[in-house]
Amino acid sequence: MIEIKHLSKSFETSDKTVHALRDINLTINDGDIYGVIGMSGACKSTLVRCINMLERPTEGQVIIDGEDMGALTDKQLRERRRNITMIFQSFNLLMQRNCLKNVCFPLELAGMKKADAEKRAMELLEIVGLPEKAKAYPAQLSGGQQQRVAIARALATDPKVLLCDEATSALDPKTTHAILSLIREIHDKLGITVIIITHQMSVVEEICNRVAILDDGQVVEEGTVDAVFSTPKSDAAKRLVSPDGLDGLPAAKPGEHRIRVVFQGSGATEKPLISALALEQGISASILYASTRSIGEKAFGTMLLGIEGDDDTRTRALAYFDKFEDISAEEVRGDE
Amino acid sequence: MSEFLASPTIQETLKILKNEFLFATWETVYVTVIATLFAILLGLPLGVLLVAGEKNSVMPIPKTVLRILNIIINLLRSVPFLILMIVVFPLTRLIVGTAVGTVASIVPLTIAAFPFVARLVESSLREVNPNVIEAAQSMGASPMQIIIKVMIPESIPSLISNFTIAITTILGYTAMSGIIGGGGLGKIAINYGYYRYKYLVMILAVILLILLVQIFQTIGTKLATRLDKRLKNR
Numbered sequence: 428m429i430e431i432k433h434l435s436k437s438f439e440t441s442d443k444t445v446h447a448l449r450d451i452n453l454t455i456n457d458g459d460i461y462g463v464i465g466m467s468g469a470c471k472s473t474l475v476r477c478i479n480m481l482e483r484p485t486e487g488q489v490i491i492d493g494e495d496m497g498a499l500t501d502k503q504l505r506e507r508r509r510n511i512t513m514i515f516q517s518f519n520l521l522m523q524r525n526c527l528k529n530v531c532f533p534l535e536l537a538g539m540k541k542a543d544a545e546k547r548a549m550e551l552l553e554i555v556g557l558p559e560k561a562k563a564y565p566a567q568l569s570g571g572q573q574q575r576v577a578i579a580r581a582l583a584t585d586p587k588v589l590l591c592d593e594a595t596s597a598l599d600p601k602t603t604h605a606i607l608s609l610i611r612e613i614h615d616k617l618g619i620t621v622i623i624i625t626h627q628m629s630v631v632e633e634i635c636n637r638v639a640i641l642d643d644g645q646v647v648e649e650g651t652v653d654a655v656f657s658t659p660k661s662d663a664a665k666r667l668v669s670p671d672g673l674d675g676l677p678a679a680k681p682g683e684h685r686i687r688v689v690f691q692g693s694g695a696t697e698k699p700l701i702s703a704l705a706l707e708q709g710i711s712a713s714i715l716y717a718s719t720r721s722i723g724e725k726a727f728g729t730m731l732l733g734i735e736g737d738d739d740t741r742t743r744a745l746a747y748f749d750k751f752e753d754i755s756a757e758e759v760r761g762d763e
Numbered sequence: 764m765s766e767f768l769a770s771p772t773i774q775e776t777l778k779i780l781k782n783e784f785l786f787a788t789w790e791t792v793y794v795t796v797i798a799t800l801f802a803i804l805l806g807l808p809l810g811v812l813l814v815a816g817e818k819n820s821v822m823p824i825p826k827t828v829l830r831i832l833n834i835i836i837n838l839l840r841s842v843p844f845l846i847l848m849i850v851v852f853p854l855t856r857l858i859v860g861t862a863v864g865t866v867a868s869i870v871p872l873t874i875a876a877f878p879f880v881a882r883l884v885e886s887s888l889r890e891v892n893p894n895v896i897e898a899a900q901s902m903g904a905s906p907m908q909i910i911i912k913v914m915i916p917e918s919i920p921s922l923i924s925n926f927t928i929a930i931t932t933i934l935g936y937t938a939m940s941g942i943i944g945g946g947g948l949g950k951i952a953i954n955y956g957y958y959r960y961k962y963l964v965m966i967l968a969v970i971l972l973i974l975l976v977q978i979f980q981t982i983g984t985k986l987a988t989r990l991d992k993r994l995k996n997r
Contacts, residue, residue, distance in 0.1 A: 479901055508903035519898035522993045523916050533902040535912065564992040584902070 429455040429478065429588065429620070434487035436473055447473045448644045451487070455637075457587075460614055460621045462635035462652070464628065464667060469641045471624045475590050478622070479511045480504055491588070509537060512581035516593035518573040520565040526552065526576045527561040533583045551579035555609060571602035578609065582617075589613075591623045595630055603627075607634045628667055632656065640664050657691050657729075658755065668729065680733075684741040685715065685759040688730045688748055698751075701732075710734060710744050731759065776963045783951060788971060790865050791947035794937050795975075798869050799930045802876035806929075809836070809877070810884025815910055821896065822906040836878040844875050844936050848943050868937065868945030876933050883925035887918040920991035927983025931976050938972060948972050 436448040447470040455461045465471050476482040478489055480496050489496045491511065499507060512533070520529050530548035531541075539547070552558045555575040565573050574594060581589055591610065595603040611634050614621050623635060631638050631652060638655050640648040642663035648655055659665045688700075705711050712732040719728035734744055741758065748756035767773065813832065816824035842850070848871040852862040855870040891914050899913045915922070938949030948968045956965020988994065 481897060481901060505903035505905060508901060513898070513901040515894060515898060517894055519892070519894045521895060521913065521917060522892075523919060523991075525992070532899075532912070536899075536902055536904050536908055566993045580902075590901075 428457055428492060429453075429622075430488075430490040431455075431474075431478070432488045432490065434474075434477060434484045434489065436470075436477060436482060437485045446644055448477070448484075451646055453639055453646065453649065455620060455622060457620055458614075458618055459637055460611070460623065460635045462623045462625065462631035462638040463641055464625055464631050464638060465641035465663070466666075467626060470644050471626070471641055472592055474641065475513075475592050475622065475624045478588075478590060479508055479513065509533065509584040510586050511588040511590065512584060512586040513590040513592060514574065514577045514581050514594045516596045518565070518570070518577045518597075520573055520576055520580070522565050525562050525564050526557065526568070529565065529576055530579045530583055533580060537584060547583060548579070551582055552576070554582070554613070555579045569602075570598050571605060574598065574602075574606055575609065578606075578613070582613065586619060588620045588622065591621065591625075593624055593626070596625065596627070600629075603630065604633070610634060640667065653691060657689050680735070682735055682737075684734045684736070684744075686712075686732045686734060686741070686744060686748075686756050687759045688732060688754060688756045690728050690730075690751075690754045700754075704744065704747060708743055708747050710736065710740055710747075712744070772961075772963060776961065776967070779951075779955065779961075779964055780967060784948075784967070784971065787946065787948050787951050787968070788975075791934070791937055791949070791972070791975065794865060794869055794872065794940070794945065794947060795930060795934045798872035798876060798937070799926070799933050801869065801873040802880045802929060802933065803926060805873070805877035806880025807884050809881035810888060811910055811914070813881065813885045814888040815906065815914065821900075821909045821914075836881055839874065839878040840882070842875075844871070844939055845942070847871055847875050848940065863944035865944075865946035868940035868943060871943075872933055872936055872940065875936060876929060879932065880926070880929050883929060884922065887921040887925050888914050890921055891917045920987045920993075923983060923987040923990060927980060927987070930979050930983070934972065934975060934979065948975075 431451050431453040434448060434451040435446070438445045438447060451474060463471050463474060473482055477484045478491075478496075480489070480499075484497065491507070494507070496504070496507065520526075521532060524532065527545060527548050530551050531544040534544035534547060535541075549558065549561060552561055555578050557572060557575050557579070560568060560572065560576070565576065568576065577594075589610070594610075595606050598606060607630060610621060610623075613619065621634075623630060625631060635652050637650065638652045639646050640655065640661065640663050642661070647661040648659065648664045655664060656668055659668045690700075701712055701714070712734050714730060715733050716731040717728065718730075732744075734740060745756050745758065748754050809832065812824065813829070814820060815822040816829050818826070839847075848868075851871045851874050854874070855862045855867050858870055859867045861867050895917060896909055896913055899909050904912065937945065937947050938952065941947065941950035941953045944950075948971050952965045952968035952972075955961040956968070
C-alpha cells in the first residue's frame with residue numbers, strides 16, 4: 428500500500444517560490460491500477476517522482492508498505508527503488524546497449540551474475556513479445572517496441588509497483604492500446620500495483636480502476652473511475668470528461684431546457700431512450716452533445732439534451748430518466 | 764632526371780630520409796600516443812568531475828572545489844606550449860630524471876593536453892540525455908554506477924571523436940618539443956630545415972606530419988561511427 432500524506436513540493440526560482448504540489452493525500456492499494464490525470468502543467472510528473480524520491484517532497488510523507496521513503500538513507504533508497512520501477516514517456520533506454528543488455532541493466536546494478544541476468548532478460552523480452560529483438564539496438568526499434576523493452580527492463584527486478592510517467596503519450600492510439608493491454612496483462616499475471624500518470628482520458632478509462640484528478644498541484648477529485656467519470660464534480664473533472672466542454676454549443680433558445688443525461692451500464696444502452704421519451708411522454712428532445720465510451724467492461728455515456736416546453740415538461744423528463752437505475756439526469760443551466 | 768637525382772642536395776636528402784625518417788616517425792607516433800594516453804588518464808576523471816560534480820548532477824562536490832578546478836584548467840590551457848615546456852622543467856626532471864630528450868617531452872605534452880582533454884570530456888558527457896540518467900537513478904543506480912555504466916558508455920562515440928581531436932593536437936605539439944630535444948619529425952624539420960636551411964628535408968617532414976594527422980583522423984572518425992549504435996542504417 429502506498430500512502431501519500433500531506434505532500435507538498437515547491438521549487439525556488441530566482442524571484443519566487445513555485446508551489447508545484449499542495450497538500451496531496453492519496454492512498455493506493457496493492458493491486459490497484461491507479462490513474463493520476465491532469466492537464467499539462469498540473470505537475471503530475473513531479474508527483475510520481477516524489478513516490479520514488481527522484482524529487483524530494485518539500486513537506487509530507489510517502490509511505491510504502493509502512494516505510495517512510497523520505498527517511499531512508501541513500502543506500503536503502505536505492506535498494507527500495509528496485510521494488511518501485513518506472514517507465515517513461517521518452518522510453519529512456521540506453522542507446523549504446525542492445526535490448527538484451529538494456530533489460531540486464533537493472534540486474535547488473537543489483538549485482539546479478541551476467542549469465543543469470545541474460546537468462547532473466549531473455550524471459551522478460553519474451554513476456555513483452557520481443558525475443559527476436561534481443562540483439563537489436565533501441566535506435567532500430569519503433570516507439571512501441573522501445574516502450575516494450577523499457578517495460579521488460581522495469582520488470583527485471585520483480586518490482587511491486589510500476590510507475591508509468593506518460594508512458595503512452597509519445598505513441599499512436601493503436602500502439603497505446605497495445606502497450607496498455609500489455610500493462611494490464613502484466614498486472615493481472617504478476618499482481619503488481621500500477622500507477623499511471625497521463626493527460627489522456629482514454630488511458631484512464633481503458634485500464635485504471637481508480638483515478639485522482641490533479642489540477643494546479645492539487646487533487647480535486649478522487650475515487651473509482653466509474654464514479655468520477657460518470658458524475659464529475661469538479662470543474663477540472665468536467666473539463667476532462669467532455670474535453671470540448673459545452674462551449675461550442677449555440678446558446679439556449681428561449682423556453683429550451685437543457686438536461687445532462689449520464690448513463691452507465693448496458694441497461695441504458697439497450698433501450699431506445701430518446702424515442703421512448705417521445706412515445707411514452709410525448710416529449711421531443713434534440714441531442715446537443717453525446718459521447719459514449721466503455722470503461723473496463725461497462726458502457727458509459729453522457730448526453731446533453733435540449734427539450735422545448737415548460738417547467739412541467741422538464742420535470743416529467745427528469746422523472747422519466749430517474750426511473751432507470753443506471754441513468755442519472757440533471758438540468759444544466761446558464762454557462763455551465 | 765638522373766641528373767636531378769644526382770644533385771648533391773637530393774643525394775643528401777635521400778640519405779637523411781633513409782637514415783633518420785623511419786625512426787623519427789616512430790618517435791613521433793610513440794610520443795603522441797603515450798602523451799595522449801596519459802592526458803586521457805588525467806583528463807577523463809577530471810572531465811567527469813566537472814559534469815557529475817555539478818549541483819544538480821549525480822555526484823555533487825562543493826561549488827568552491829568546482830570553481831578552483833575550472834580556474835586551474837583555464838590557467839593551464841592559456842599558457843603557450845613553448846613556455847609550458849620550459850616552466851615544467853623541474854617536474855620533468857623529477858619524473859623522468861632529465862628535462863631534455865624524447866621521453867622527457869612526454870611530461871610537458873601530458874601537462875599541456877590533459878586540461879584540454881578534460882574540457883573535451885566535459886562537452887561529451889553533457890550530451891548524455893539527462894532522462895536516461897534519471898531512468899538509471901529510478902532503477903537504483905549509485906552515482907559511481909551512473910558514471911561508469913551510463914554517462915561514459917552512452918557518450919563513447921562522442922568521446923572517441925574528441926580524443927581524435929586531442930591526439931591530432933598533441934601530434935602538433937610534439938613537433939614543437941623538438942626545441943627541447945624531443946625527437947621525432949618535428950626535430951628533423953627544425954634541425955635540418957630551420958637551422959641548416961635544408962628546406963627539402965623540412966618539407967618532407969611536414970608532409971609526413973600531415974599524413975599522420977590524416978591517418979589518426981580517419982581511424983578516429985571510422986571508430987566513432989562504427990561504435991555509435993544510434994546510427995540505424997548500417
